[in-house]
Amino acid sequence: MTEPDTGVTTGPDEQIERPAHAIVVPNSIPMVALLGAGDEHLTLIEKAFTADVHVRGNQITLRGASAEVALIERLLDELVTIIRTGQGVTGETVERAIGILRTETTERPADVLSLNILSNRGRTIRPKTLNQKRYVESIDKHTITFGIGPAGTGKTYLAMAKAVQALQSKSVNRIILTRPAVEAGERLGFLPGTLSEKIDPYLRPLYDALHDMLDPETVPKLLASNVIEVAPLAYMRGRTLNDAFIILDEAQNTSPEQMKMFLTRLGFGSKMVVTGDVTQVDLPSGTRSGLRIVEDILLGIEDVSFNRLTAQDVVRHRLVGHIVAAYDEYDAREEAGDPGADGRRRDPRPRRTQA
16 A cells, blocks of 8 residues: 655755655554564665665655665565465565566566465475476476476475375375486495495485475385385386376486486376486486487477576575576586686587586
8 A cells, every 4th residue: 555755865966856655564464574573674675676665663665766666565565465375474585576576577476485385394385486386387287397407496396395295185196206326426336235225325315305295204104105106217117107296306317218218107197297407417428418308309299398497596595596607607608618717718619517
């Protein structure tokens, strides 16, 4: 709710009249929930926008360029909507909402950040960025979905949350999680232990995600009864997977032949999600990545969707997003043969990506 007002801001050399807008926050919304403890959220808003923000009681007055004022008004409205859903607003919520508004999308941040996928032990899994929401919606709409992006963008975690949701709603009878047993600088034969013990470390991230989403005592029972199966990609050969939610993780480490083998395991009543990062290929030199060429092969086939996530979708520590973006910029310079920070020109010839 906005009431026009007038005000004057004074610069070093001149006075500029700017319109002021007074926003009255409903009494049902605690100001501490909106602005954060110690005004943490208010500080983030002031850093993100050039407008002046003044708070008195439950009234917030904005002065500045009309575009900036309009964005802050939209932001506050979205935060109020999120609070009304019962979801707490954090500093991360504010930053994510600002990022969505800056993209000039028609989608509301409140719709993106309040989309619940799965709740367990008081913790709710939901998308945190616009691309993540579109990825989750694509999984709902398509039989085969590809999630391609850098580490930390939630592509595997969200896929597993959708798999558990499908199992709990009885849309599928089982979950199958698989990865190629390929890592940089290691070969299975040189690792100690039995075959099962050698393979287990490659599948550990999938087990960890399962324990986040299900009660700890439930996971061993579901694994023992094969309702949930976690296995290397090689174990998929020769099978037809019906009534299952199937996830292939680290798909950049599949060969084209392995990718074809996996995709043709699809049975009736099943859904597949393929995730990977094409910048982190650990295959031997000379082996093409199946994930890198699959879009060219399947382009135009109905019910197959490709979704890309970027450094802006990283939901780990905020530094991870900066690291991913810095590496992307570095790789782009090298491919173009541009000089780096040391002033030397880079060899523009293609090179095999190493982890």
